[in-house]
Amino acid sequence: MAFRVETNGRLDGGSPVPKYHQLKQILKEKIETGEWAPGDLIPSEPELCRMYGVSRTTVRQTMASLVSEGLIVRQQGKGTFVAGPKIEQELVGFYSFTEDVMRKGLRPRSEILSKGVTAASKAVASKLGLAPGERVVYLTRLRLADEEPIMLETSYLPEKYCQGLDQIDFRGRPLYDVLGQDFNVELTRARETFEAAVADEYEASWLRIWPGAPVMP
Amino acid sequence: MAFRVETNGRLDGGSPVPKYHQLKQILKEKIETGEWAPGDLIPSEPELCRMYGVSRTTVRQTMASLVSEGLIVRQQGKGTFVAGPKIEQELVGFYSFTEDVMRKGLRPRSEILSKGVTAASKAVASKLGLAPGERVVYLTRLRLADEEPIMLETSYLPEKYCQGLDQIDFRGRPLYDVLGQDFNVELTRARETFEAAVADEYEASWLRIWPGAPVMP
DNA sequence: GAGTGGTCTAGACCACTAC
DNA sequence: TAGTGGTCTAGACCACTCG
Numbered sequence: 001m002a003f004r005v006e007t008n009g010r011l012d013g014g015s016p017v018p019k020y021h022q023l024k025q026i027l028k029e030k031i032e033t034g035e036w037a038p039g040d041l042i043p044s045e046p047e048l049c050r051m052y053g054v055s056r057t058t059v060r061q062t063m064a065s066l067v068s069e070g071l072i073v074r075q076q077g078k079g080t081f082v083a084g085p086k087i088e089q090e091l092v093g094f095y096s097f098t099e100d101v102m103r104k105g106l107r108p109r110s111e112i113l114s115k116g117v118t119a120a121s122k123a124v125a126s127k128l129g130l131a132p133g134e135r136v137v138y139l140t141r142l143r144l145a146d147e148e149p150i151m152l153e154t155s156y157l158p159e160k161y162c163q164g165l166d167q168i169d170f171r172g173r174p175l176y177d178v179l180g181q182d183f184n185v186e187l188t189r190a191r192e193t194f195e196a197a198v199a200d201e202y203e204a205s206w207l208r209i210w211p212g213a214p215v216m217p
Numbered sequence: 218m219a220f221r222v223e224t225n226g227r228l229d230g231g232s233p234v235p236k237y238h239q240l241k242q243i244l245k246e247k248i249e250t251g252e253w254a255p256g257d258l259i260p261s262e263p264e265l266c267r268m269y270g271v272s273r274t275t276v277r278q279t280m281a282s283l284v285s286e287g288l289i290v291r292q293q294g295k296g297t298f299v300a301g302p303k304i305e306q307e308l309v310g311f312y313s314f315t316e317d318v319m320r321k322g323l324r325p326r327s328e329i330l331s332k333g334v335t336a337a338s339k340a341v342a343s344k345l346g347l348a349p350g351e352r353v354v355y356l357t358r359l360r361l362a363d364e365e366p367i368m369l370e371t372s373y374l375p376e377k378y379c380q381g382l383d384q385i386d387f388r389g390r391p392l393y394d395v396l397g398q399d400f401n402v403e404l405t406r407a408r409e410t411f412e413a414a415v416a417d418e419y420e421a422s423w424l425r426i427w428p429g430a431p432v433m434p
Numbered sequence: 435g436a437g438t439g440g441t442c443t444a445g446a447c448c449a450c451t452a453c
Numbered sequence: 454t455a456g457t458g459g460t461c462t463a464g465a466c467c468a469c470t471c472g
Contacts, residue, residue, distance in 0.1 A: 046457090057274075057442065057444090058441080060459090074457095077450035077452075078451060154372075230461095235459080236460080280439090293438065293470080295437095295438065
């Protein structure tokens with residue numbers, strides 16, 4: 001037998017999910033499951049081309065993405081290696097909506113529902129290490145995957161980290177108006193929500209990390 | 218005269234500096250000097266190929282790099298736009314805390330302050346396209362850069378997208394206990410916060426989306 | 435339909451690292 | 454010298470946006 005090529009599976013050319021992305025998921029899984037351990041030399045570009053039946057450009061597109069995520073390290077003339085374990089800090093709590101959605105082959109999008117500045121409440125201030133009353137920026141975003149709403153997210157951050165915000169020009173862009181009734185309602189409910197959650201404390205226990213989570217954005 | 222090609226400068230093929238990098242510096246300068254202002258449509262890929270005498274691959278390599286630095290925003294079918302000031306990008310659309318912090322040479326970390334499931338309030342349900350009362354997962358995270366608290370973030374997402382969450386293993390990760398007193402306080406304050414924000418409605422007016430807004434990280 | 439960016443191919447030559 | 458990743462070309466087809 002002349003050739004016996006080791007293949008780890010073919011990529012689906014008809015899929016709406018790009019090949020480089022399919023390949024990325026495959027390689028990522030090998031890394032995350034430990035099949036490829038940190039420090040391991042992974043197959044070279046030509047090898048991957050053969051194994052998965054794609055061009056070198058596609059392999060390189062995959063690799064570039066994995067590098068940017070910090071999963072692999074490349075060295076000219078030597079090869080491509082699995083990167084060391086991420087700092088534990090990064091493992092817990094980081095969740096990239098975009099990454100996660102794209103990994104599923106969907107298209108992520110964000111809508112800003114509201115944003116503004118306000119004085120930090122005592123609770124927010126203490127969490128952020130500010131004096132109560134210091135100004136914070138808030139932002140509420142709706143995140144969608146393939147136009148389906150997936151996540152509602154509100155963030156606060158100290159205004160002092162947002163220098164220059166007031167220099168933004170608006171050039172006639174529509175001003176979204178959400179401040180008002182909606183928020184009173186939402187926050188009232190949110191409060192009830194949290195109170196209910198306390199009662200359901202056991203439920204909180206099954207949560208720690210997020211669905212697809214270990215995730216580096 | 219047969220040809221008169223508009224060029225903004227030729228790239229040096231003999232240079233040890235790659236063409237895509239030379240081109241990147243050129244485009245970067247146009248953006249940073251304001252020759253291309255935020256929101257401006259910049260030349261298309263074929264145009265840049267002609268202008269600088271390089272292949273589309275090289276132009277795209279340049280573009281990818283500028284995108285990853287947040288200097289431009291691309292939209293299929295529409296074109297490539299100059300991104301707004303940094304701060305804006307951070308607040309609008311997709312924002313990767315981790316990337317941003319790392320870009321600044323700091324170490325990102327997240328703390329989960331709370332999470333759980335609860336029934337969706339009317340407001341949350343409507344935003345997420347759920348029926349009121351459908352179950353949602355909530356998560357509150359504190360994000361830090363070099364141990365300095367930078368952002369407080371709360372997210373809601375439909376429980377139905379979190380299948381299998383209960384199969385997560387915790388492997389000794391600490392379970393943070395925050396449900397309780399703290400949250401009543403925080404939410405009460407938060408409500409005051411938003412009410413204050415309403416009073417300061419004019420402040421909200423300086424913010425909204427901006428040019429290239431549908432931003433992909 | 436024309437123009438844009440997104441994906442992909444099959445080559446090529448180079449600089450670097452190892453043997 | 455052989456193998457690796459880094460750069461680059463000249464095509465191709467597609468999905469999307471807009472008039």
